[in-house]
Amino acid sequence: MHDNRYTLSVSEIPDAWYNLAADLPEPIPPHCHPRTGEPVTPEDMAAIFPPALIEQEVSTERWIPIPDAVREKLAIWRPSPLVRARNLEKHLGTPARIYYKNEGVSPAGSHKPNTAVAQVYYNKLAGIERIATETGAGQWGSSLAFACDLFGLSCKVYMVRISYEQKPYRRSLMKLWGAECIPSPSPDTQSGRSILEKDPDTTGSLGIAISEAVEDAASHDNTNYALGSVLNHVCTHQSIIGLELKKQIALAEDTPDVLIGCAGGGSNLAGLIWPYVKDTLDGKGPRLVAVEPSACPTLTRGRYAYDYGDCVGMAPLACMYTLGHGFVPSGIHAGGLRYHGMAPSVSLLAKLGALESVNYHQNAAFEAGVLFARTEGICPAPETNHAIRAAIDEAVRCKQTGEEKCIVFNFSGHGHFDLLSYDKYLAGELEDFDLPQENIDKALADLPRASVEVSA
Amino acid sequence: MHDNRYTLSVSEIPDAWYNLAADLPEPIPPHCHPRTGEPVTPEDMAAIFPPALIEQEVSTERWIPIPDAVREKLAIWRPSPLVRARNLEKHLGTPARIYYKNEGVSPAGSHKPNTAVAQVYYNKLAGIERIATETGAGQWGSSLAFACDLFGLSCKVYMVRISYEQKPYRRSLMKLWGAECIPSPSPDTQSGRSILEKDPDTTGSLGIAISEAVEDAASHDNTNYALGSVLNHVCTHQSIIGLELKKQIALAEDTPDVLIGCAGGGSNLAGLIWPYVKDTLDGKGPRLVAVEPSACPTLTRGRYAYDYGDCVGMAPLACMYTLGHGFVPSGIHAGGLRYHGMAPSVSLLAKLGALESVNYHQNAAFEAGVLFARTEGICPAPETNHAIRAAIDEAVRCKQTGEEKCIVFNFSGHGHFDLLSYDKYLAGELEDFDLPQENIDKALADLPRASVEVSA
Numbered sequence: 001m002h003d004n005r006y007t008l009s010v011s012e013i014p015d016a017w018y019n020l021a022a023d024l025p026e027p028i029p030p031h032c033h034p035r036t037g038e039p040v041t042p043e044d045m046a047a048i049f050p051p052a053l054i055e056q057e058v059s060t061e062r063w064i065p066i067p068d069a070v071r072e073k074l075a076i077w078r079p080s081p082l083v084r085a086r087n088l089e090k091h092l093g094t095p096a097r098i099y100y101k102n103e104g105v106s107p108a109g110s111h112k113p114n115t116a117v118a119q120v121y122y123n124k125l126a127g128i129e130r131i132a133t134e135t136g137a138g139q140w141g142s143s144l145a146f147a148c149d150l151f152g153l154s155c156k157v158y159m160v161r162i163s164y165e166q167k168p169y170r171r172s173l174m175k176l177w178g179a180e181c182i183p184s185p186s187p188d189t190q191s192g193r194s195i196l197e198k199d200p201d202t203t204g205s206l207g208i209a210i211s212e213a214v215e216d217a218a219s220h221d222n223t224n225y226a227l228g229s230v231l232n233h234v235c236t237h238q239s240i241i242g243l244e245l246k247k248q249i250a251l252a253e254d255t256p257d258v259l260i261g262c263a264g265g266g267s268n269l270a271g272l273i274w275p276y277v278k279d280t281l282d283g284k285g286p287r288l289v290a291v292e293p294s295a296c297p298t299l300t301r302g303r304y305a306y307d308y309g310d311c312v313g314m315a316p317l318a319c320m321y322t323l324g325h326g327f328v329p330s331g332i333h334a335g336g337l338r339y340h341g342m343a344p345s346v347s348l349l350a351k352l353g354a355l356e357s358v359n360y361h362q363n364a365a366f367e368a369g370v371l372f373a374r375t376e377g378i379c380p381a382p383e384t385n386h387a388i389r390a391a392i393d394e395a396v397r398c399k400q401t402g403e404e405k406c407i408v409f410n411f412s413g414h415g416h417f418d419l420l421s422y423d424k425y426l427a428g429e430l431e432d433f434d435l436p437q438e439n440i441d442k443a444l445a446d447l448p449r450a451s452v453e454v455s456a
Numbered sequence: 457m458h459d460n461r462y463t464l465s466v467s468e469i470p471d472a473w474y475n476l477a478a479d480l481p482e483p484i485p486p487h488c489h490p491r492t493g494e495p496v497t498p499e500d501m502a503a504i505f506p507p508a509l510i511e512q513e514v515s516t517e518r519w520i521p522i523p524d525a526v527r528e529k530l531a532i533w534r535p536s537p538l539v540r541a542r543n544l545e546k547h548l549g550t551p552a553r554i555y556y557k558n559e560g561v562s563p564a565g566s567h568k569p570n571t572a573v574a575q576v577y578y579n580k581l582a583g584i585e586r587i588a589t590e591t592g593a594g595q596w597g598s599s600l601a602f603a604c605d606l607f608g609l610s611c612k613v614y615m616v617r618i619s620y621e622q623k624p625y626r627r628s629l630m631k632l633w634g635a636e637c638i639p640s641p642s643p644d645t646q647s648g649r650s651i652l653e654k655d656p657d658t659t660g661s662l663g664i665a666i667s668e669a670v671e672d673a674a675s676h677d678n679t680n681y682a683l684g685s686v687l688n689h690v691c692t693h694q695s696i697i698g699l700e701l702k703k704q705i706a707l708a709e710d711t712p713d714v715l716i717g718c719a720g721g722g723s724n725l726a727g728l729i730w731p732y733v734k735d736t737l738d739g740k741g742p743r744l745v746a747v748e749p750s751a752c753p754t755l756t757r758g759r760y761a762y763d764y765g766d767c768v769g770m771a772p773l774a775c776m777y778t779l780g781h782g783f784v785p786s787g788i789h790a791g792g793l794r795y796h797g798m799a800p801s802v803s804l805l806a807k808l809g810a811l812e813s814v815n816y817h818q819n820a821a822f823e824a825g826v827l828f829a830r831t832e833g834i835c836p837a838p839e840t841n842h843a844i845r846a847a848i849d850e851a852v853r854c855k856q857t858g859e860e861k862c863i864v865f866n867f868s869g870h871g872h873f874d875l876l877s878y879d880k881y882l883a884g885e886l887e888d889f890d891l892p893q894e895n896i897d898k899a900l901a902d903l904p905r906a907s908v909e910v911s912a
Contacts, residue, residue, distance in 0.1 A: 001522070004531060007463045066457070075460060076543065076833045087532065105561075107833030109872075149830055169625075172875035175882055290843050373632055375606050377532045377563030416565075416872040419628035426631055 004086050006248040008079035013071050018239035020270070020345055021232065022062035023278040025352070026274035027422065028232065028344050029319035030058075034308060034448070040316050046429075048169065048217050048225040050126035054235035062243060064236060066441055067119075073117045082248035083411075089373040089395070092257045096398035097254060098391055100411040101272065104378065110413030111268045112143035112228055115237035119226050120147040121363070125135050127326055130154040130223040132216035134184065134209030137163050137335035138170025139413065145179030155179035156255040158186060160213040161204035163335070170415045184209040191215050195220040207311040208253040214314070229265025230309065230318070230343045241410060246275055260409040262338045262386040263290040263299065263357070266343030268412040273355075280354050286408075290346065292359040295433050298322065298331035298342045299350050299357035307341060317448060324443025330433040332362045333421035334382040338444075348418075358390055361432035365389045366425040367426050369415070381413035382421055427453025460542050462704040464535035467485075469527050474695035475787055476726070476801055477688065477793035479734040481808070482624065484688065484800050485775035486514075490764060490904070496772050504581035504673050504681040509575060512689035520692060522826065524575075529573045529606050533562045534696070539867075545829040545851070552854035553710060554847055556867040557701050560834065564629065566869030568599035568684055570845040571693035575682050578605040579741035586610040586679040588672035590640065590665030593619050594626025594789035594867065595837075596684035601635030611635035614668040615643060617660035619791070625873045647671050663767040666845075670770070685721025686765065686774070686799045692711045694727025697866060705864065713740040715848055716865040718842040719746040719755065719813070720792045722799030729811075736810050747842040748815040751889055752785035753812035754778065754798045755806050759900050763797060764766040773904060776803040780899025786889040788818045789877035790838040796899075814846055817888035821845045822881040825871070837869040838877055 021028060030039040045054045056064060066074075072430050083316035085098040089243060103111035123131060131148055134157070141157035148155035151408045157179055163431070164183040165172055174181040184204045185192035191211040202208075213386060227234065234240025249256060259276060260270030269290050279285025290299050307322040309315035320341045323329075327340045342350075351357040369385035370391070372378070391409040415422065424430050477484060486495040501510045522530075539553040559567035579587060587604055590613070591597025591832050597613035604611035613635055620627055620639035630637040640660045641648035647667040651658060658664075666901055673681035683690065705712060715732060717725030725746050735741025754777050763778040765771035776797045779785075783796045798806075805811040818838070825841035826843050827848070828834070836844060847865040854861050871878065 001466050001469070001527060001531060003464065007461075010457055010459045010461065015457070071457060075457060105837075107829075115765045146833065168879075169872070172879050173835065176826060176878050178830065178833060223616065245863045259672075370632060373563075374634065379563075379632060381630065397532070416625070419625045419632070422632050423628045425623075 002086065004084045006082040006251045008244060008247055010075045010438065013074055013078050014066065014240055014243040014246060015071065016063040016065050017236045018243055018275045018323060019059055019062055019064055019236045020274045021060040021278055023281065023346065026283065028348055031316040031318055032306060034313060034316055037317065044445040048214065050122045050128060050224060052122040053233050054087045057231060067121060070118050070121050074114070074240070079244045080105050082245060082252070084252065084415065085376050088372060091371070091375045092392065092395050092399065094395040094399045095370065095402060095404045096395040097406045098395055099249065099252070099406070099408045101241055101408065103241065103268065104411055104414035108143040108146050109416065110139050110143065110381065111238060111241065111271060112140050113146055114240055114271065115228065115267070116143040116147035118237045120151045120153055121142070123224050124151045124153060128153065128222055128224045130156070130220060131226050132156045132158070132213040132223055133226050134158045134206060134213040136160050136173070136206050138167050139179065139336055142170050142173040142177070143228065144226055145177040146176040148179060150405070156216060157181045157207040158184035160206055160209050161202070169415060182213050186212060189215045197246045205311070210310050211312065211314060229267040230341070232345055234267050235270035235274065235343055237346050238267045239274040241271035242273060242275040245272065245311055245408065254406050256408045257405040258289060258407050260289045260291060260387050260390045260394070260407065262337060262383050262412060263292055263342065263346065264339045264383065266346035268410050270343060270346055271273055272410040277349065277354060288349070288355045289390055290350070290355055290357040291390045292357060293332050293334055293337045293365070293386060294359045294361045295332045295435060296323065296338050297359040297435065298340065300359045304347060304351050305447055307447055309341065311340060313448065318344050320344045321350060323440055324446055326446050327440070327443035333418065333430070334362065334365070334386065336383040337386065360386055360389050363425065363430050363432050366422065366430060368392050369386045370422070370425070379415040379419070379422070380411065381415045382418050384412045387412065458542065460540045462707045464537040464700060464703055466531045467483045467537040468703060469530055469534050470522065470696055471527065471701040472519040472521050473692045474520055474731045475515055475520055475692045476730045476733055477516045479737065481737065484804055487772040487774055488762060490769060490772055493773065497742065504670065506578045506584060506680060508578040508581065508885055509689050512692060513687060523577060526574050526577045527571040530570070530696070534559050534844050535700045538701060538708070540708065541832050544828060547827070547831045548848065548855065550849050550851040550855045551700040551858060552851040552861045552863050554851055555708070555862070555864045557697055557864065559697065559724065559769065560870035563602050564595065564599040565872065566595050566599065567694060567697065567727060567838065568596050570696055570727065571601045571684065571690045571723070572599040572603035573606065574693045576600070576607045576609055579680050580607045580609060582681045584609065584678055586612070588612045588614070588669040588679055589682050589684050590662060590669040592616050592662050594623050594630070594672060595792055595809055597637065597847065598626050598629040599634060600682055600826065601633040604635060605633040613637045614640035614665040616640055616662055616665050617658070623873060629652055629909045640668050642668060645671045661767070666766050667768065667770060673733055686797070688801055690723050691726035691799055691801055693770065694723045695730040698726035698729060698731040698802060701728065701864065710862050712864045714745060714863050716745045716747060716843050716846045716850070716863065718793060718839050718868060719748055719798065719802065720795045722802035724866050724868040726799060726802055733810060744805070744811045744813055744815040745846055746806070747846045748813060749790055749793045749821070749842060750815045750817045751788045751891060752779065752794050752796070752803070753815040753891070754796065756815045757896055760803060760807050761903055763903055765797065767796065769904065774800050776800045777806060780902055781904050783896070783899035787805065789874065789886070790818065790840040791823070793842065816842055816845050819881065819886050819888050822878065824848050826878070826881070835871040835875070835878070835905065836867065837871045838874050840868045843868065
């Protein structure tokens, strides 16, 4: 029997992260202050982030050492397996080789703990005893809860109320790991109270939850805030995915022709591709593909411009592909992909032409996820289904052309807590929403005054 | 950093199962007909089982070859990792080494697919096109659904109605893998209809669901029935766990002093210990420990006697430890451990003195599970928590005595679909039920007339 899993030992966990900033032909444009429009200073960031992360955020060093204390915690589930999807290949009848890097094996079930563990460590090092954050569907909240528990920090998660009620399992995970998880808007912050006064029955939103978490961090001693995607240091922490992949694909005696990841804020895609980008920029690396939902097509239909990181205009301005901070995507099940912007680093790669992008409707994505579950056994997260769809389409094109390509995608997470959305798909109850251009134009017309439009 | 995971390549998946029958000093007493009390013949079994499984059920050959077609499907998730729980050890401050064999990595999340894949293969070989079964909480039903999907057989699962309503996620998994899952009692069988006529609001029971599944198999062409535990061939299929363990623990340059598994029907424990029993019987092997819930203490407080395999007296009589087929355990969350009997092979080992047993209340088990989740990251199934509790207690005793024991337990499954029971535990809402001796005596007084009491 042929091997299908390429595993590394704990001692082969990389000892440094890969920082893309070292490889870019132009610098990543800095974050700017939401009111002044001036570049954010380290002092601005010091209110909610520890020094080491602020330093990583602006570093242009290629290699950033991973502290042993972080590697020791990563070893709880890493190195994650690289798996060749032979059953899927056989089903498709493709000459292509399809591999997936399984980030679903982490305790929280996705790639998010890769950065959560690092962020909590640096906060602890800075004497921080408590971290506040927001979460939508709960992937990030549960990952941060897990990481805080490992290092003995307190954790408070403001969870968008509708998700709090609809996703009790992720809420339970956070409690299991000792975190306090409260529905947002909550009576615990000024922002929360003012919203509740106006509308006691509100379902909440990520924007409100961010406001609550930032206010909490700013108003409590020894409390910081943490973000699960978008920022450079988050993408750098995720590069461990691509670094392990390089070793594992060598064990398989193969070389990637295409690397594929779904993209919401951009961090799981970044993690997969960072160590390959230099070769791609030099014209000798793999094709790099970002996969988005048609309901939130930031790279495929958005504009490259400065826009607020959040949807209420309180977070710093980032230079990125955006649909406008006021853009509200329809209620697709891939909650992790419903972000109006995209990591500035990932956005710059797209602008430079090094990163392709494609979008799919959710029924097409779920169709791919079900095929994956029925051939490879694992039930994927709705976000991950987007990457699977693109990998399958690439493999089917290979069948037509006869090309024996090596396709690698990032299996960003499992779908054990998303099974009710599969029920809806299987019952034919999932909607694919058309997104008229005027909706995007309208949201883009409202870009911040401070915005410097960089290119169309 | 020290290694903590011992992985094998796909080519190291064992090519033969280990059949304990070859090692026993006396034969496993045969199943007997529920009405006549005479040993069940292969012809009796042929109505619902394929020839190969009937042969395996009574075989005394030590090695039973695993067909390549089965190994190929097992390779979707096997070999499963052996993990050293270094974070748990550190937390306990024990000189003991604690390892767990992680069967939670299977697509359905437990050890059950090990036998489901084999059973479906042999049914397909015999020209069977459809399999009917029952399921309680859904571990077995989802595993059989997965295996049927892999081999292209139809699958119908009669799921106890209260679980069908309370555990929508496992029901979704079955549908994802193409199975029909219906709440039992159902209008689809004579047994189901007659119950529904009397009590339309019944919550159902495993006994009723078994009756429906067996009736379905007997009344449909090319349809067989499949059982997820208890029988010899099921335990033999699970021996792949212990066979892999032998190779992996050698990689760790270690030797088990104690092997621990939770025990409901007995198959996950059997799978772990089968290849070690001969040495233990010869006085040179590890201690073997079965862990039960206090609410259903079959080995620890039951009687070794012939009793019905089901709770309504339609299934064959098995010679086993039993609490009486009429015994109804309290509603603990470890649904997979609520069986009144125990695999005859496992029972015989206990009778011979080769297998120790211990029982724990569910709060003690959940306490161990939470500690495991907070140190090793993975959230265990409520059943698995029983094995973890025993492993922790053993390690704590080592701390007191200074013994550097090697403790291995079977991590039979993850708890991703059981998080609501963790909520209840963390909220202090789980009850520990005392089980008065008179309740057991009463159920044992009702042992079948045909029962030959073998020993007290």
